[in-house]
Amino acid sequence: MTAALIDGKAHAAKLKARLIEETARLKAEHGLVPGLATVLVGNDPASEVYVRNKNKTAEALGFKSVHHHLAETASEAEVLDLVRALNADPSVHGILVQMPLPKQIREQAVLDVLDPAKDVDALTPTNAGLLLSGRAKLVSCTPAGMMILLKETIGAVAGLEALVIGRSLLFGKPAALLLQAANATVTMAHSKTRDLAEVCRRADILVAAIGKPEFVRGDWVKPGATVIDVGINRVPAAEGKTKLVGDVAFAEAVERAGHITPVPGGVGAMTIICLMRNTLIAAAALAGLAVPSV
Numbered sequence: 001m002t003a004a005l006i007d008g009k010a011h012a013a014k015l016k017a018r019l020i021e022e023t024a025r026l027k028a029e030h031g032l033v034p035g036l037a038t039v040l041v042g043n044d045p046a047s048e049v050y051v052r053n054k055n056k057t058a059e060a061l062g063f064k065s066v067h068h069h070l071a072e073t074a075s076e077a078e079v080l081d082l083v084r085a086l087n088a089d090p091s092v093h094g095i096l097v098q099m100p101l102p103k104q105i106r107e108q109a110v111l112d113v114l115d116p117a118k119d120v121d122a123l124t125p126t127n128a129g130l131l132l133s134g135r136a137k138l139v140s141c142t143p144a145g146m147m148i149l150l151k152e153t154i155g156a157v158a159g160l161e162a163l164v165i166g167r168s169l170l171f172g173k174p175a176a177l178l179l180q181a182a183n184a185t186v187t188m189a190h191s192k193t194r195d196l197a198e199v200c201r202r203a204d205i206l207v208a209a210i211g212k213p214e215f216v217r218g219d220w221v222k223p224g225a226t227v228i229d230v231g232i233n234r235v236p237a238a239e240g241k242t243k244l245v246g247d248v249a250f251a252e253a254v255e256r257a258g259h260i261t262p263v264p265g266g267v268g269a270m271t272i273i274c275l276m277r278n279t280l281i282a283a284a285a286l287a288g289l290a291v292p293s294v
Ligand SMILES: Nc1nc2c(c(=O)[nH]1)N[C@@H](CN(C=O)c1ccc(C(=O)N[C@@H](CCC(=O)O)C(=O)O)cc1)CN2
Pocket: 008, 050, 096, 097, 098, 099, 100, 121, 141, 142, 170, 232, 244, 263, 264, 265, 266, 267, 268, 269, 270, 271, 272
């Protein structure tokens, strides 16, 4: 069997078209222009690219987009002051603090001051708690992207065995909760899980978010399973170049899976557009308007 590829770029483009329409409607009918503020601390090259793409996408949708770049040596107090100022700015509806942060800045301290209504990454304790209680307003971007891809490729996940490898706040925990809310039977695995290969072989939906290149091997995949690869690992390639690979050994897994996300061009490609969807939702909610169903 050779798996069908799940094309994240194509699904992201469809969502982008809907967001462009909805943004134009909010502006025409209510004079509302969604505003996204990005905060980058330091000079991590990958983070610089992601943040630039977030600002470019926001502008392409017709949002207001502002960027704040603080030095690698910025203090925690400087970052907290900036976040408080953005909380208070009525033209900003979404605040995005790019992760990871330099080591002198505690991620938790930043999330504790971020206004949950503007937390378009859905990482604050309030938004994480709302997801846990089944009342989420804003959902973390890559997990939300995963759910869109699953719905549009395999349909309902109710009753299926789903395995999420990885338990980060950014992906693993919210992804498991979303799958559970959609009535999948969810297992969470991590670095201490025993017999991981065997646990993987039970999964109808295998989600890998471990951060280790090609860690999940092809013979760990149940024949016909849906594989969602969240890893983005830059590894050495021929002629002194580098290439991106996921957490799944793609060439092996594609021979056993029913559906699989490539890296790049899979679930990662949904992240930024889902951030824009959250910004639009946050803008409507802050303006007291009905939340758009995009
Ligand atoms: N505050 C946040 N920090 C981080 C997040 C996040 O959602 N919020 N996620 C990642 C990085 N990230 C966005 O910030 C991100 C990762 C990947 C992609 C993406 O488009 N992936 C492409 C390949 C991109 C490439 O060529 O490098 C794909 O998979 O096709 C977008 C955004 C950590 N930090």
